[in-house]
Amino acid sequence: MYLKNIEVHGFKSFAQKINFEFHNGITGIVGPNGSGKSNVGDAVRWVLGEQSAKQLRGGNMQDVIFSGTETRKPLSFASVAITLDNGDHKLPVDFNEVTVTRRLYRSGESEYLINGSNCRLKDIQEMFYDTGIGKEGYSIIGQGQIDKILSGKPEDRRELFDEAAGIVKFKRRKNTTIKKLEEEQRNLVRVTDILNELTKQLGPLEKQAETAKIYLARRDELRELDVNLFLMEYDRTGKLLEELEARLEIAEHELGETKEAYDETKAEYERLEKELEELNQKLDTLKEEQQENALSRQQYEGQIKVLEEQISAGKQNSEHYQNRMNTLQDEISRRKDETAKRKEERDELLSAKKEIRSRLEREEKHLETILAGVEECSRAVEDGKNEIIELLNSRATTKGKAQRFDTMMEQLDIRRAEISKRTLHLKTEEESLAAEKKKAESTYKSVSSSIESMNAECVRLDEEVQKLQDRLKEQNRQMETGQTAYHREASRLESLKNLTERYDGYGNSIRRVMEQKKQEPGIRGVVADIIQVQKDYELAVETALGGSIQNIVTDNEQTAKRMIDFLKKNRYGRATFLPLSNISGRGGIQNTDALKEPGVIGTAATLVHADKEYDSLVKYLLGRVLVVDHIDHAITIGKKYRHSLRMVTLEGDSLNPGGSMTGGAFRNNSNLLGRRREIEELERSVGLLKKDLEEMQKAIDENRSRRNVLRDTIADFQEKLRLQYVEQNTAKINLDQIAEKEKNIRESSGRIRSEQEDLMRQAQDLRSDHSGIIKELEESRKDEKELEEFIETKQKELEEWRAEETAKTKELEQIRLEESAVSQKERFLQENLDRLTSETENAQKECDELAESLKNSREDTRKKEDGIDALRKAIEDCGKKEGEYSAQREQWQEEKEKRNLSHKSFFEKRDQLSEKISLLDKECFRLKSQTEKTEEQREYQISYMWEEYEITPNSALKYRNEDLTDVKGMKKKISSIKDEIRKLGSVNVNAVEDYKNLLERHTFLSGQYDDLVQAEKTLESIIQELDEGMRKQFAEKFRDIQREFDKAFKELFGGGKGTLELAKDEDILEAGIKIISQPPGKKLQNMMQLSGGEKALTAIALLFAIQNLKPSPFCLLDEIEAALDDSNVGRFASYLQKLTKNTQFIIITHRRGTMNAADRLYGITMQEKGVSTLVSVDLVENQLTK
Secondary structure (H helix, E strand, C coil): CEEEEEEEECECCECCCEEEECCCCEEEEECCCCCCCHHHHHHHHHHCCCCCCCCCCCCCHHHHECCCCCCCCCCCEEEEEEEEECCCCCCCCCCCEEEEEEEEECCCCEEEEECCEEECHHHHHHHCCCCCCCCCCCCEECCCHHHHHHHCCHHHHHHHHHHHHCCHHHHHHHHHHHHHHHHHHHHHHHHHHHHHHHHHHHHHHHHHHHHHHHHHHHHHHHHHHHHHHHHHHHHHHHHHHHHHHHHHHHHHHHHHHHHHHHHHHHHHHHHHHHHHHHHHHHHHHHHHHHHHHHHHHHHHHHHHHHHHHHHHHHHHHHHHHHHHHHHHHHHHHHHHHHHHHHHHHHHHHHHHHHHHHHHHHHHHHHHHHHHHHHHHHHHHHHHHHHHCHHHHHHHHHHHHHHHHHHHHHHHHHHHHHHHHHHHHHHHHHHHHHHHHHHHHHHHHHHHHHHHHHHHHHHHHHHHHHHHHHHHHHHHHHHHHHHHHHHHHHHHHHHHHHHHHHCCCCCCHHHHHHHHCCCCCCCEEEEHHHHCEECHHHHHHHHHHHHHHHHCEEECCHHHHHHHHHHHHHHCCCCCCEEECCCCCCCCCCCCHHHHHCCCEEEEHHHHEECCHHHHHHHHHHHCCEEEECCHHHHHHHHHHCCCCCEEEECCCCEECCCCCEECCCCCCCCCHHHHHHHHHHHHHHHHHHHHHHHHHHHHHHHHHHHHHHHHHHHHHHHHHHHHHHHHHHHHHHHHHHHHHHHHHHHHHHHHHHHHHHHHHHHHHHHHHHHHHHHHHHHHHHHHCCCCHHHHHHHHHHHHHHHHHHHHHHHHHHHHHHHHHHHHHHHHHHHHHHHHHHHHHHHHHHHHHHHHHHHHHHHHHHHHHHHHHHHHHHHHHHHHHHHHHHHHHHHHHHHHHHHHHHHHHHHHHHHHHHHHHHHHHHHHHHHHHHHHHHHHHHHHHHHHHHHHHHCCCHHHHHHHCCCCCCCHHHHHHHHHHHHHHHHHHCCCCCCHHHHHHHHHHHHHHHHHHHHHHHHHHHHHHHHHHHHHHHHHHHHHHHHHHHHHHHHHHHHHHHCCCEEEEEECCCCCCCCCCEEEEEECCCCCCEEHHHCCHHHHHHHHHHHHHHHHHHCCCCEEEEECCCCCCCHHHHHHHHHHHHHHCCCCEEEEECCCHHHHHHCCEEEEEEEEECCEEEEEEEEHHHHHHHC
């Protein structure tokens, strides 16, 4: 198996589709920095499933899509496909060629394909298991990974060794098995919870079934007595109700007439009250308008003051502008005068310069005449020398010395003039440099200050980024905690919903009926589902409901009848139904004073919530039950009201009419009412947790976005900072150059002073030589006295000419110096003229600007004065409104007084009628209460008959026994039977059937429990087997890797020793791996003590050792030999060629030695900016054609 080609399109810098063809051997990929070579390695890593954008040198996964250039648009997708030859079928697929493709679209969608068919990333990873290929394998070694292998922690190197040892697939299987084990354990916990719940119910239900048989026998006897007693009492209360209703009708008629009169009076009273209220509103509105009017007036006055102050300030500004303009005009006039004066001086200098040049020409002509005389005299002296050779020669030598003295003196004078000129030039240049230096220092200080402020801002932003990073860490920790709590609560909710949906805790007959709810829409649900109760009252309400809590609510009696037939037909037991069409709310507590007793919380009906359609049902079940805080208060209230009330306490104790009490501890409280509340609480809790998680995730995303924005801002600041540093360096270089120039000027000044000293010394030496010449002439005259007169005469004549020549030469030099000085003054005057012209223009410009400002200021002042006039007019309008408001207020106040008098009279009349209504209402209430009490007795009897025997008054007639007429004896018999039944306790008539069903379910779940326990043991044994196999295989392979590493190390280093060690006292499957290197001639060293080249070569030796032991089909290396020197590159290339027997190598490189070892080279270039293109050279073919 080997890599045949890579096809890249739209990935990073590869804008066009590019196909890399590969063969066995070594293929090199070369090109300049930034051309996109490493993108080839990134493409292979990406297509094999890399999910980290950071590993691909990007910020997010969208960065791998070509983002466009100045001339190209961005692409909408990135695609990479690699094709492998699978002729040896090392990959577990039935294809000779396997093409793996990955595409990513800018919309965020992505896809993986194997030979054109869509697949999962997991499928690709599993296909490459145990081949060394993959993002965690050793087939792709990118930039920086060499250092990561060596510099990382020992435990971080595990992936590489696990892949080499071939245990990665076993580790993945182990992880999968662990996940299955955790899932089975969760299932086991759920089954255990349900099983425990069923076990708790099983014991009590068995006892209930035993009691049920006794209960049913006594109940039949009791029913006959109760029904006959009920029929006698029902007739008596019917007659009493007819009498009470007649009396109530008379009282209600009189009450109605009184209420009509009251309503008429009340309507008139309310009309007057409404009129008064309208008047008050009008007065309040008027008052508010007056206040607003006064406030507006104050605001107008304040605005006038502000405008007046602004006008005053504007006038002051105008005065300031005028004064400044006058000053500038004076300054312009002064500078014009100075300019004219400077021009006159320049004209005078030009005239003087012309005169000096004229003098210079005349003197030069005169000098030529003198030189002609000197030449003539010299010829005469020469003739004398011809006559007297020796004397003339001696005389000529002396004259030659004299001439040299004169010439040298002239040259010294010329050099003095040149030095003076250079000194003046240096002073001018020094002044110019001083101005430049001041400007450069100012620039340098400004840039340095800017750099300091930007550095401070960068530090602040870095601190903010760090704070955001810390906040993100804390938020991630809170996110993990929140997710744990969310999953825990969601699991509890799911378990509780399952119990509720299956109606666990209800009788078998109830469950069977509720299973028909979908087929029978008339079934509304059980009472526990319909009623909602606060947690504090659950126990009390459940006690008040008693067995009714499991009653089934239907829309009408027909639905109830069908369900009763259904239970009979299938022998599912018995159930109680509450048809909404038949149920009417019984009257509440007759004696309302009981509600005010200490400890009374209210009636049970007021403590529950249900939909409006169930109001009658709630009143029917709970309307006559008092809820009391504890039993002591209940006992006191029972005694006070002669045990005529039914009461329950918050702890679940109950007191029944007649004085019986029920209480004690609950063995197995089903808490049917609490289930729904608990589900709702859990749903709210889960919803809140989910919302918190979403908000937390949103906050995390916002913080991440803010962090990224800050990082971008820091990058912008750093770029600006870099430009500022460049500017600072430029300013520093300018300062250095100015300093260098100053230094050169100082050195030039020193050289000039040195030359001046040399000239003075030379002049002194010449004068000393001149004295010797004169002495020599005197001695010559003594020796040659005969020729003295002739020679002296000619000599004097010659000296006169020479002296005149010297004087003239000095005069000419002086004239030239004067000309130079005049030229210098002319230039200085011209510079002053230019400066004055510039200053005059600037002053004129400022003067024009001030004139414009003065004009604008005056215009603004005019507008503000107009504004003041408008505001004063508005103030006058406010004054008029104030008078109108006062008049209206007086009118409405008088009207209000009249209405108050009428309102008072109607109030008195309404009170009289109200008192009469109250008396009549009390009488009606008394009659109604008596009627309701009677009806309540009837309803209680009807309800009792229905609850106990499901018998209505009409159906009770068929049970009439004419022999039973002794009411007292019947009550005594009933009491005796009830005592027997009461001694039996709470009886579940469906207990036998329920016990049977519950036992079946318990047996089924016990079997499931055993299966889960067995599955858990099986999975644990699989994990143990995998661990043992992995330990054995890793130990064997690790020894092989140690051996191969030492061999490769010695061959690459030319000696030495390489060692691998497992961390001690750790599990071999998790232990870190230490790499110890001993290059030739050195001691064993930790990797951190090696040089960069030694580290790289050690890592390469490790990779080559793994390739020797377990070759991967292909290996892509990205500049891993960059740190090696040429000799090590040679050894690297030689070793690489050995490995090509089993592995195909693709190497991204800059090193010539590696290139020479390659069979083929691909060149990556960027002929177009930002777009990588491909060129190739087949080195093998080139060698064959040579």
